Amino acid sequence: MNxxxxxxxxxxxxxxxxxxxxxxxxxxxxxNSADKINGKSVKGIKKIxxxxxxxxxxCGIMAYVKDGKLWKVEGHPDDPLSNGRLCPRGTGGVGAHYxxxxxxSPLIRKSLRGEEKWVEVTWGEAFDYITKKMNKIKTEYGxxxxxxxxxxxxxxxxxxxxxxxxxxNETAPSFAQCRGPRETAFELTxxxxxxxxxxxxxxxxxxxVLIGSHxxxxxxxxxxxxxxxxxxxxxxxxxxxxRFSVAASKAKYYLPIKPGTDLALLLxxxxxxxxxxxxxxxxxxxxxxxxxxxxxxxxxxxxxWAYVETGIDPDVIRQTAREMARYKPATLVHPGxxxxxxxxxxxxxxxxxxxxxLLGSWGRKGGFYLPYSYSIPKYLYPPYPEKKKEPxxxxxxxxxxxxxxxxxxxxxxxxxxxxxxxxxxxxxxGTNLLQALPNRDETKKAxxxxxxxxxxxxxxxxxxxxxxxxxxxxxxxERYDDLNISPFxxxxxxxxxxxxxxxxxxxxNWWMAKKLGEKLGLGAYFPWNDIEEYLDTxxxxxxxxxxxxxxxxxxxxxxxxxxxxxxxxxxxxxxxGKIEFYSTQLAAAGFDPVPKYTKHSEPxxxxxxxxxxxxxxHTFSKTQSNPLLRDMMSENEIWVNADIADRYGLKxxxxxxxxxxxxxxxxxxxxxxxERIRPDCVYMVHGFGQKSRQLRSTYKKGxxxxxxxxxxxxxxxxxGTAMNVNFVTFEMGV
Amino acid sequence: MxxxxxxxxxxxxxxxxxxxENNVPxxxxxxxxxTESFGKFPDINMEIRTERCNHCSETPCVSCCPTGASHIxxxxxxxxxxxNKCIGCKACVEACxxxxxxxxxxGYADKCTFCIxxxxxxxxxxxxxxxxxxxxxxxxxxxxxxxxxxxxxxRKYHVLIPDAGTQPNIFYLV
Numbered sequence: 079m080n081x082x083x084x085x086x087x088x089x090x091x092x093x094x095x096x097x098x099x100x101x102x103x104x105x106x107x108x109x110n111s112a113d114k115i116n117g118k119s120v121k122g123i124k125k126i127x128x129x130x131x132x133x134x135x136x137c138g139i140m141a142y143v144k145d146g147k148l149w150k151v152e153g154h155p156d157d158p159l160s161n162g163r164l165c166p167r168g169t170g171g172v173g174a175h176y177x178x179x180x181x182x183s184p185l186i187r188k189s190l191r192g193e194e195k196w197v198e199v200t201w202g203e204a205f206d207y208i209t210k211k212m213n214k215i216k217t218e219y220g221x222x223x224x225x226x227x228x229x230x231x232x233x234x235x236x237x238x239x240x241x242x243x244x245x246x247n248e249t250a251p252s253f254a255q256c257r258g259p260r261e262t263a264f265e266l267t268x269x270x271x272x273x274x275x276x277x278x279x280x281x282x283x284x285x286x287v288l289i290g291s292h293x294x295x296x297x298x299x300x301x302x303x304x305x306x307x308x309x310x311x312x313x314x315x316x317x318x319x320x321r322f323s324v325a326a327s328k329a330k331y332y333l334p335i336k337p338g339t340d341l342a343l344l345l346x347x348x349x350x351x352x353x354x355x356x357x358x359x360x361x362x363x364x365x366x367x368x369x370x371x372x373x374x375x376x377x378x379x380x381x382x383w384a385y386v387e388t389g390i391d392p393d394v395i396r397q398t399a400r401e402m403a404r405y406k407p408a409t410l411v412h413p414g415x416x417x418x419x420x421x422x423x424x425x426x427x428x429x430x431x432x433x434x435x436l437l438g439s440w441g442r443k444g445g446f447y448l449p450y451s452y453s454i455p456k457y458l459y460p461p462y463p464e465k466k467k468e469p470x471x472x473x474x475x476x477x478x479x480x481x482x483x484x485x486x487x488x489x490x491x492x493x494x495x496x497x498x499x500x501x502x503x504x505x506x507x508g509t510n511l512l513q514a515l516p517n518r519d520e521t522k523k524a525x526x527x528x529x530x531x532x533x534x535x536x537x538x539x540x541x542x543x544x545x546x547x548x549x550x551x552x553x554x555x556e557r558y559d560d561l562n563i564s565p566f567x568x569x570x571x572x573x574x575x576x577x578x579x580x581x582x583x584x585x586x587n588w589w590m591a592k593k594l595g596e597k598l599g600l601g602a603y604f605p606w607n608d609i610e611e612y613l614d615t616x617x618x619x620x621x622x623x624x625x626x627x628x629x630x631x632x633x634x635x636x637x638x639x640x641x642x643x644x645x646x647x648x649x650x651x652x653x654x655g656k657i658e659f660y661s662t663q664l665a666a667a668g669f670d671p672v673p674k675y676t677k678h679s680e681p682x683x684x685x686x687x688x689x690x691x692x693x694x695x696h697t698f699s700k701t702q703s704n705p706l707l708r709d710m711m712s713e714n715e716i717w718v719n720a721d722i723a724d725r726y727g728l729k730x731x732x733x734x735x736x737x738x739x740x741x742x743x744x745x746x747x748x749x750x751x752x753e754r755i756r757p758d759c760v761y762m763v764h765g766f767g768q769k770s771r772q773l774r775s776t777y778k779k780g781x782x783x784x785x786x787x788x789x790x791x792x793x794x795x796x797x798g799t800a801m802n803v804n805f806v807t808f809e810m811g812v
Numbered sequence: 813m814x815x816x817x818x819x820x821x822x823x824x825x826x827x828x829x830x831x832x833e834n835n836v837p838x839x840x841x842x843x844x845x846x847t848e849s850f851g852k853f854p855d856i857n858m859e860i861r862t863e864r865c866n867h868c869s870e871t872p873c874v875s876c877c878p879t880g881a882s883h884i885x886x887x888x889x890x891x892x893x894x895x896n897k898c899i900g901c902k903a904c905v906e907a908c909x910x911x912x913x914x915x916x917x918x919g920y921a922d923k924c925t926f927c928i929x930x931x932x933x934x935x936x937x938x939x940x941x942x943x944x945x946x947x948x949x950x951x952x953x954x955x956x957x958x959x960x961x962x963x964x965x966x967r968k969y970h971v972l973i974p975d976a977g978t979q980p981n982i983f984y985l986v
Contacts, residue, residue, distance in 0.1 A: 150832035152942070163944045166825035172832055294821030299944055306819045306945035322849070324821050327858035334854035694823035706831060709838050710824045719853065753853045 127631020358438030368660025408444025421791030
């Protein structure tokens with residue numbers, strides 16, 4: 079953190095406030111972290127707009143530099159996503175700049191993979207090493223034998239680089255390990271995906287149904303703000319969760335469902351709504367396809383039947399179904415985001431989509447709105463080389479509905495087996511695959527088959543420990559990135575620009591991609607001199623300029639209708655052109671055209687289902703070393719039902735280890751005995767128990783759910799890897 | 813200050829914002845989150861709230877201070893510590909029933925100032941302005957037309973440890 083002591087702060091604060099007023103109007107482009115610029119002291123406060131990178135939400139921010147040092151960040155007042163208010167991670171974003179564990183210079187591995195032994199090298203040496211290996215892979219196997227794993231907007235220029243190189247394999251765990259089932263399910267049903275940020279109109283919902291979606295712990299900023307607004311307006315909230323979440327504490331109905339049975343509840347809800355004819359009849363008649371087949375199928379799933387599966391009182395199932403119908407179409411059954419749970423996830427989320435369809439909420443106020451993206455043409459590059467091979471992730475379209483994105487674990491499989499063709503190089507940007515992918519041993523096995531593994535990151539993450547070359551990236555407050563044109567209620571464009579200089583030899587991703595591209599003989603694909611030229615070219619094509627956006631931070635597009643009732647033309651990009659209650663696509667591919675319930679395996683005696691989730695102060699495994707956020711939460715706990723804890727003699731703060739059914743034992747984790755969870759499952763926050771020794775501040779703090787997730791079930795529709803299928807027992811006296 | 817526990821999700825944003833705004837050292841906090849749950853699964857009631865110095869009307873922290881460092885500010889009755897007068901004797905730390913004070917590594921008693929440096933410029937405390945749930949409200953309790961007064965007139969609320977007799981000035985809407 080800023081070393082300015084409180085005492086010193088007080089002494090200078092008077093002068094600082096006085097200069098702040100003078101500088102406020104001229105704060106547009108000042109950038110520097112040094113106390114002195116050109117030998118002169120820098121006094122006063124500068125405000126620089128940019129956008130956040132603590133998660134994928136991309137809120138607009140105002141960064142404050144005080145006396146040449148990064149001070150704080152706040153929400154950008156004009157930003158439609160944050161409304162000028164960030165989440166705790168965003169507010170703690172300055173900690174990313176000050177993180178003492180940051181990577182400082184490029185590294186080349188000098189011993190076995192995973193031993194984390196390195197030689198510090200120059201950027202030139204690092205690029206020479208990568209270029210030599212990438213050229214060799216291209217000659218020996220073809221450019222298709224590289225794969226890019228990239229998460230976040232910072233990967234834009236690496237995607238461009240790999241496409242220019244001729245590599246068709248480009249993925250992120252955000253599909254097959256996260257929201258993939260949801261996108262597939264909504265695409266099959268409504269002909270369109272949910273996307274990110276979610277097109278959910280929470281602030282206008284009169285009834286909000288959250289199934290395992292713990293808003294408030296999961297700080298997707300806009301959604302949390304809208305959730306709070308819905309609570310204030312008295313929306314009826316129905317929470318379905320094995321754990322009494324924060325959202326549950328705001329709910330009118332809390333349904334403590336048995337894990338793995340959500341689809342039974344969804345089917346029973348739909349049967350009540352169909353059998354009692356509570357659905358939006360006009361909407362279903364006008365826009366629905368195959369409703370009769372659907373109704374016949376779901377009507378058999380009575381609340382009494384569902385009670386046996388879910389443990390939810392049939393009367394409560396009826397009451398909550400009627401509650402949803404009462405507020406239709408302003409009833410939002412939230413589609414969730416991380417939906418890879420049990421292996422039939424696309425079908426479960428399809429049931430969510432169908433329930434929304436019955437309630438008429440798609441395209442309606444309080445349901446799902448039509449989002450707009452600010453229209454800015456792409457930079458005009460030479461055409462990429464023609465693809466000679468299909469992506470490696472999904473041979474023979476084994477998972478026919480993995481249409482939105484590539485399957486990360488499919489690329490991992492191909493790297494292990496060499497089928498359908500070998501993968502010899504991984505280029506990894508901004509994603510810690512050891513925490514994100516299930517079954518670490520498979521990831522490590524795949525890595526052993528590589529001739530080249532490059533990791534670009536800001537900290538020495540666990541996956542960086544396995545790389546051949548590690549490239550240290552500037553944090554978001556130190557760099558430009560591509561424009562943010564996220565879809566939202568209104569289109570807008572936001573800028574990421576440097577606020578402060580890098581403390582060491584870190585570099586921005588665009589610079590790395592361009593330099594590597596030039597070394598690989600792909601200089602024609604990087605015709606711009608620097609990213610400012612790239613951004614200015616894009617912005618000028620729409621009548622704006624980089625200077626304008628650097629000053630404003632955000633430019634908004636016009637307001638347009640976002641609901642059917644406001645004049646949005648209902649369009650469904652399905653084969654029937656309608657909402658597919660009965661899916662001919664699924665039937666043709668040999669899947670259930672209407673979701674059917676399947677039972678999932680249950681924990682053996684003495685074992686508990688391992689559930690995992692989010693804390694508001696951390697994102698994945700990315701933020702644990704951030705000093706400000708670590709100060710809020712430095713390790714995770716294992717939530718154990720109070721009665722179970724009593725039975726095992728476990729008290730608050732006791733340290734135990736967890737062992738899964740494959741015999742994998744976790745690091746030590748503190749016990750949190752609580753009434754807020756069912757007795758058949760345990761829960762921990764994801765992202766802890768990190769094994770990177772260079773990440774000194776977080777090394778083995780808490781336990782890693784990812785380490786215990788050795789089992790996974792693959793969704794037959796879209797290849798998602800379900801991870802709520804692991805069972806653990808307690809290893810005491812450690 | 814009025815805090816709506818119905819809206820608070822306990823995300824710690826107010827804590828982080830306080831730390832950056834006021835340069836509170838790592839390992840110390842001027843505000844914090846309390847989550848209290850009652851009942852037996854699944855019938856649970858839960859209150860989540862953000863806590864800090866209550867800027868009480870009856871101030872044991874001020875009356876116990878041997879140097880006069882702990883004092884009531886002219887503006888709005890905010891309780892403050894003059895760091896230059898403070899000798900770090902911890903009397904106020906002990907006297908506070910809310911555990912709101914700590915000894916700063918630089919040797920003086922530290923705690924929430926209601927961001928008086930912002931308030932005097934007409935802004936809200938940093939915690940209020942950052943909150944993504946809009947659960948915190950700051951204003952003049954003596955003005956019957958202020959937002960905080962209106963909220964207290966229209967909603968049920970409680971204060972923390974009323975038995976301590978400190979007449980705290982943070983009110984929790986329930």
